[in-house]
Amino acid sequence: xxxxxKNPNGICKDIPDLISSFVDTFVDHSFSxxxxxxxxxxxxxxxxxxxxxxxxxxxxxxxxxxxxxxxxEAFRLAGLIDSSDRWTGGSxxxxxxxxxxxxxxxxxxxxxxxxxxxxxxxxxxGKVLTMNGNHEIMNVEGDFRYVTEKGxxxxxxxxxxxxxxxxxxxxCRGLGKVKDPYEGVPTIAALRPEGPVAKRFLSRNQTVAVxxxxxxxxxxxxxxHVEYGLERINEEVTGWIRGLGGGGxxxxxxxxxxxxxxxxxxxxxxxRPHRCDCSALEHALxxxxxxxxxxxxxxxxxxxxxxxxxxxxxxxxxxMSKGCSDGLHEVLEIRKDSGVRIxxxxxxxxxxxxxxxxxxxxxxxAAEHVPKQVEVKA
Numbered sequence: 001x002x003x004x005x006k007n008p009n010g011i012c013k014d015i016p017d018l019i020s021s022f023v024d025t026f027v028d029h030s031f032s033x034x035x036x037x038x039x040x041x042x043x044x045x046x047x048x049x050x051x052x053x054x055x056x057x058x059x060x061x062x063x064x065x066x067x068x069x070x071x072x073e074a075f076r077l078a079g080l081i082d083s084s085d086r087w088t089g090g091s092x093x094x095x096x097x098x099x100x101x102x103x104x105x106x107x108x109x110x111x112x113x114x115x116x117x118x119x120x121x122x123x124x125x126g127k128v129l130t131m132n133g134n135h136e137i138m139n140v141e142g143d144f145r146y147v148t149e150k151g152x153x154x155x156x157x158x159x160x161x162x163x164x165x166x167x168x169x170x171x172c173r174g175l176g177k178v179k180d181p182y183e184g185v186p187t188i189a190a191l192r193p194e195g196p197v198a199k200r201f202l203s204r205n206q207t208v209a210v211x212x213x214x215x216x217x218x219x220x221x222x223x224x225h226v227e228y229g230l231e232r233i234n235e236e237v238t239g240w241i242r243g244l245g246g247g248g249x250x251x252x253x254x255x256x257x258x259x260x261x262x263x264x265x266x267x268x269x270x271x272r273p274h275r276c277d278c279s280a281l282e283h284a285l286x287x288x289x290x291x292x293x294x295x296x297x298x299x300x301x302x303x304x305x306x307x308x309x310x311x312x313x314x315x316x317x318x319x320m321s322k323g324c325s326d327g328l329h330e331v332l333e334i335r336k337d338s339g340v341r342i343x344x345x346x347x348x349x350x351x352x353x354x355x356x357x358x359x360x361x362x363x364x365x366a367a368e369h370v371p372k373q374v375e376v377k378a
Contacts, residue, residue: 027165031158032112047235048204054212055093055127060314060332062097062297062305063133065321066104066151068113074320074329075117077345085113087120094121095209097297097316098133098218098263103323105150108158111201132205132237133218133297134263137252139191140198140241147188148323155197156187162196193250194243203241207233207262213292214334215285220265220296220313222280225255226287233262268313269299271306278309285312295332305330305342314340 059078064071075081080089096114101107118128135146144152190197208230209216225233236253239245256263267277285291293312300319304327307314316332319325330344 023165023168026168027161028112031161032109046204047231047238048206050206050208050231050234051210052093052127052129052212054336055091056336057089057092058211058214058334059089059092059094060097060214060216060295060316060334061094062316062318062320062330063099063300063324064096064104064110065099065102065135065323066107066110066148067321067323068104068106068109070320070322070326070329071110071113073345074331077329077343078331078333081117087117087124087126089121089124089126091125092121093127093129093211095129095211095216095295096131097216097295098131098205099135099297099317100130100133101139102135102146102151103148104321105148105154105323107151108154108197111197115201129209129211129216130205131209131216131218132202132207132256132263134256136202136205137256137263139188140193140195140202141251142188142192144188152187155190158197159187159190162190193241198241199243203238205238205241207237207256210288210291212334213290214295215288215291215293216295218263218296219261219298220268220281221262221284221294222260222265222267223283223287225262226284228255230288263298266299268294268308269296269301269315271301271303273308276308276313278312281309281313300325300327302327304328304344304346305332311340 059080061074061078064074072081072085075094076083078089078092078094080087080092080094082088094117100110100114114128114130118130121128138144138146189195192198207217208221208225210230215221233253233255237256240252251257255261258264259266268281270276281294285294293307293314295314295316297315297317299315300317301315302319302325304318305314305316314332316330318330319327320329328345330342330346332340333343334340
């Protein structure tokens with residue numbers, strides 16, 4: 001009897017990693033139409049980095065909420081991708097402050113888009129950081145109040161491909177037909193702690209990040225959060241998403257829940273400057289050595305990206321997704337040699353400073369002319 005007859009799965013047994021990689025690539029391409037680099041299983045002890053040196057060019061992008069085309073437009077506006085959606089940002093660093101999920105219908109495609117850009121940026125000496133917003137936390141907790149039918153269908157299609165891939169790999173490994181743990185369960189289970197969507201796409205997100213003299217967070221930071229420990233927050237949220245604890249099982253750690261949490265806070269986000277708690281902001285910033293400003297999303301700024309409290313708080317959620325207010329896309333840019341500016345698609349500023357608005361003060365309207373703040377729950 002030949003060795004092949006004795007062990008019909010011998011070839012696969014000798015090269016399981018290669019076969020697994022092929023299946024993963026097949027699944028990714030079948031769903032997304034692209035060939036993104038695939039590394040779905042981060043080491044269990046890997047924790048997202050919290051502190052980074054200030055790059056020559058830093059770009060901050062606000063909430064995306066399931067709108068793939070508007071997401072790409074924001075990256076193009078900043079000169080980070082070309083017309084083929086390939087990275088052209090060189091050594092630039094990008095921070096996307098969370099809320100990729102909900103309200104739109106292309107969340108999974110955006111996650112793939114960001115995953116690919118991370119790898120392309122690294123090859124050019126750049127970096128793309130993605131963060132947890134309150135909607136990422138909500139989805140992992142099982143709160144799907146803001147999921148759209150289109151978004152749910154997108155996850156269902158992805159999960160079907162994922163289950164097929166798992167079956168293909170299990171057959172190759174000689175395990176026979178093994179029932180995937182997600183087959184027959186609700187689609188949204190893919191987002192729960194340790195679920196395949198959460199583990200692959202969300203578990204490497206930062207919840208807070210310090211980049212040079214800026215601290216990034218989705219909602220805001222209070223002094224008590226800094227005292228608790230920024231690295232500790234990242235470690236615990238990552239552990240919770242991976243199903244290793246760090247929260248309360250189904251629920252996120254307490255500093256990610258409630259109105260004063262890091263992903264829900266709005267103390268520094270009101271478009272009326274006098275309604276912002278500059279004292280609490282200053283207290284928080286003073287406890288992070290070398291940090292001058294806090295950059296956050298979460299609350300739509302109908303008047304565009306702006307700063308308050310002497311530009312110590314910069315708010316970059318412009319509601320660009322069609323699932324929110326279909327706002328004009330804008331990004332924040334910080335350069336070592338020229339400071340802070342807003343790059344905008346607003347035609348009123350198109351002829352000024354190459355499409356950019358220098359100085360955040362230009363974007364803080366006088367109190368009597370404050371536009372109505374867009375009311376979007378969660």
